[in-house]
Amino acid sequence: MLATATRSSAVKALYENVLKEAERSAKTGPLVAYLQNRYDNLKDAPSTESQQQPSGRDYHPFIAPSKTSAEIQEQNLENLHVFLQNKALHSELLQRYNPTVxxxxxxxxxxxxxxxxxxxxxxxxxxxxxxxxxxxxxxxxxxxxxxxxxxxxxxxxxxxxxxxxxxxxxxxxxxxx
Structure with a gap:
């Protein structure tokens, strides 16, 4: 249960970071509204997931382990966070080194x-x-x-x-x- 609570707080922190980056790049818009809605739903819903350890007979050495939908959403959120950070950096560098833009x-x-x-x-x-x-x-x-x-x-x-x-x-x- 402790691992689930830690993971849940990490996901909430990741959502906050993504919201900050999204609001920095675009003050309003569908992406910001969608992320705020998802974050509000995440804050309201208590975490009831339990971590399951893979058993020995489920282990296949050459097949990637299947991910739960929560893990896939978290990975997508991390990818979105990295994308928004790099998008902001790209626009800053474009303004700095290409003044004719x-x-x-x-x-x-x-x-x-x-x-x-x-x-x-x-x-x-x-x-x-x-x-x-x-x-x-x-x-x-x-x-x-x-x-x-x-x-x-x-x-x-x-x-x-x-x-x-x-x-x-x-x-x-x-x-x-």
Missing amino acids: GMTEEERVRLTARRVGLDVPITHDATSESSNNYRESAQIAQDQYKQDKDHREDQLYSGKGDGHNVGGPLRPPIAKD
Whole structure:
């Protein structure tokens, strides 16, 4: 009975960990609702399972022992926990090492051009009101260029210490004084 109580508390702790990971990755959704429902059912239901030791005549050396449904559910829960942890780690690493994720195609092209020292020209939009006013169009283009130039320093760092931030996504380490 003690082994069953220990196993039951381990399963409850595993459910809590899975719920935390699921809520961290998605605040709401069918997975979180399903897990919360299962956890509530687990808390409400008292544990009445008993561990059975396999007898000598049931032992087959080359056949995997059959698992009970509770053991299968626990293994699925452990697999889900590992999956959710690795999913969160994957998204964090993707954001860190691939800064263009989540950008539009136009923004990616502009950043790629900046890395090789080019500026993408502003495309003409014939439907805009300022398309017939050349001075206004030139002012808009100049403002866009200035905004892109200011924004460029925040996006990329060359690593050379030359002040031209055109090389890569990592900034130099900040010296601690």
